[in-house]
Amino acid sequence: GAGVSQSPSNKVTEKGKDVELRCDPISGHTALYWYRQSLGQGLEFLIYFQGNSAPDKSGLPSDRFSAERTGGSVSTLTIQRTQQEDSAVYLCASTLGQWNTEAFFGQGTRLTVV
Amino acid sequence: AQRVTQPEKLLSVFKGAPVELKCNYSYSGSPELFWYVQYSRQRLQLLLRHISRESIKGFTADLNKGETSFHLKKPFAQEEDSAMYYCALRETSGSRLTFGEGTQLTVNP
Numbered sequence: 001g002a003g004v005s006q007s008p009s010n011k012v013t014e015k016g017k018d019v020e021l022r023c024d025p026i027s028g029h030t031a032l033y034w035y036r037q038s039l040g041q042g043l044e045f046l047i048y049f050q051g052n053s054a055p056d057k058s059g060l061p062s063d064r065f066s067a068e069r070t071g072g073s074v075s076t077l078t079i080q081r082t083q084q085e086d087s088a089v090y091l092c093a094s095t096l097g098q099w100n101t102e103a104f105f106g107q108g109t110r111l112t113v114v
Numbered sequence: 115a116q117r118v119t120q121p122e123k124l125l126s127v128f129k130g131a132p133v134e135l136k137c138n139y140s141y142s143g144s145p146e147l148f149w150y151v152q153y154s155r156q157r158l159q160l161l162l163r164h165i166s167r168e169s170i171k172g173f174t175a176d177l178n179k180g181e182t183s184f185h186l187k188k189p190f191a192q193e194e195d196s197a198m199y200y201c202a203l204r205e206t207s208g209s210r211l212t213f214g215e216g217t218q219l220t221v222n223p
Binding site: 003033035041042043045048050056058059091093095102103104105106107108 | 120150157158159160163200202209210211212213214215216
């Protein structure tokens with residue numbers, strides 16, 4: 001596809017369950033970001049992948065959160081033992097490179113933990 | 115660590131009035147600054163970047179290093195400008211993109 005694709009669009013899960021969110025970046029984009037968008041909280045940085053470098057995981061809120069990027073392309077964000085406060089829209093973005101490049105965002109995954 | 119502050123969560127103006135969305139940042143180096151916009155039910159997208167010194171949809175933003183600000187301005191607001199606006203910063207080392215909390219702009223008829 002032409003843009004960043006995220007799946008699923010919506011996810012409702014029970015508290016305590018694990019969830020996986022997927023992001024397909026634009027082909028050829030070397031950098032990939034995950035953000036969390038909560039009402040009144042803005043865009044909270046979670047993790048950043050750049051090429052073959054070690055990811056910047058400094059934004060992950062707890063050890064229940066992890067992410068990987070396979071083959072420099074698709075990324076999966078995993079949340080273990082979900083809590084109600086994890087409910088948010090999770091956004092993925094990719095950029096062509098590191099320097100002054102536009103970030104292209106996916107449509108997001110709306111996660112609801114009940 | 116870098117930080118981006120947008121002091122106004124909500125901003126409401128009338129059509130034809132000037133609008134200014136404030137953005138302040140803290141970063142010890144020379145940053146790259148951006149404004150992103152999210153219209154209702156659409157994806158977050160780039161509006162403009164400071165290095166391009168461009169005007170997009172009538173909006174401009176000037177980087178003021180002395181005041182560490184990057185305010186977004188438009189002389190005559192339009193109803194279609196109603197959206198969520200985010201200011202963002204990237205370190206020149208090319209690491210993560212940090213966003214502010216966002217400002218919800220409403221332009222009333």
